[in-house]
Amino acid sequence: MDKIIELRHISKSFDGETVLDDISLDIHDNEFITLLGPSGCGKTTTLRMIGGFEHPDQGDVIFMGKRINDEPPHKRHVNTVFQKYALFPHLNVFENVAFPLREKKVPKAEIKEKVDKMLSLVMLSNFAKRRVTSLSGGQQQRVAIARALVSNPKVLLLDEPLGALDLKLRKDMQVELKKIQKSTGITFIFVTHDQEEALSMSDTIVVMSEGKIQQIGTPTDIYNEPVNAFVADFIGESNIIDGVMLEDFKVKFAGHTFDCLDKGFAPSEPVDVVVRPEDVDIVNAADAELYGDVTSVTFLGVHYEIIVDIAGFKWMIQTTDFVSEGEHIGIKLDPDAIHIMKKSKYSGMFGDYSTFSEEMDELANAGGEQQEC
16 A cells, blocks of 8 residues: 555654654555554644644654645645534534535535435435434534545544444444445544554554554554553553563463463563463363462453452453352463563553552552551
């Protein structure tokens, strides 16, 4: 695929605080790319930079080979769909979608043809004469998408557009957006903090943290081969344990040596070991190298989420097998369940399931500090 947008060494600060720190990124024609990360990571600022709503302090935004740093939004072949759809309440569905074409003085017959095509694409052909204020949130979003696409932009920017929808509608729209992107061939750049959205829709995911790009890859690569503890923790659940890479295909952690599929590390190099909860098998404690006590069991419909204390480290296991709280169990790990990552600034920050959030950790630590006083 041809490159349509290039970000080259982009940096941006607001009030002395760095929001984007020397990021570079290639975005390709007909690609569904997602900028994924927590609040404050720089993903929305990156999107606004592409749209022309923000300008870089350093670096270049290149569109189809041309530098466009100073080009205003209306002169870029880019449209944006925001979380708040900004529809015109006094206009019906047809006129909302037709608005950008009327602004450009497009002939009436062409407007009708293009708007009808867009309404069909977003499954709103029978809603053309309805007021947008009478529509549901999902229907309003479809109108906003149709309006953004009717001018046939090269790129569509979507800034957390599903955030205001309920869970089932959000899932429906994930499927619809991917279909629309494939049928139009337009490059979609999607911003979200929701890992499931990113995994289900994207050709490419860009994981961001603290103004930097942590990893770029396909959903499968990002999930199965995270480059550091932040990515492993942010994309799904992960047990992340301190280990030592003894040699190629041999790693030691939790007091035992295991076979793995990784190589290329220095002998006895400290590493982070990632084990996904669904890759852990429960066995009899007497037959296992790793064993511990179950501290909690949560039923989640299709599986149980089990927390087990193994030598003071809380592991998460996702399984269809039921075990009881307090039960003593063993766990078995096949070589392909073990993924090795190099140590990073995020090492030691994630992967233990004593709690499920940083906020709970902070509260627990604060409580301890007060007791010490």
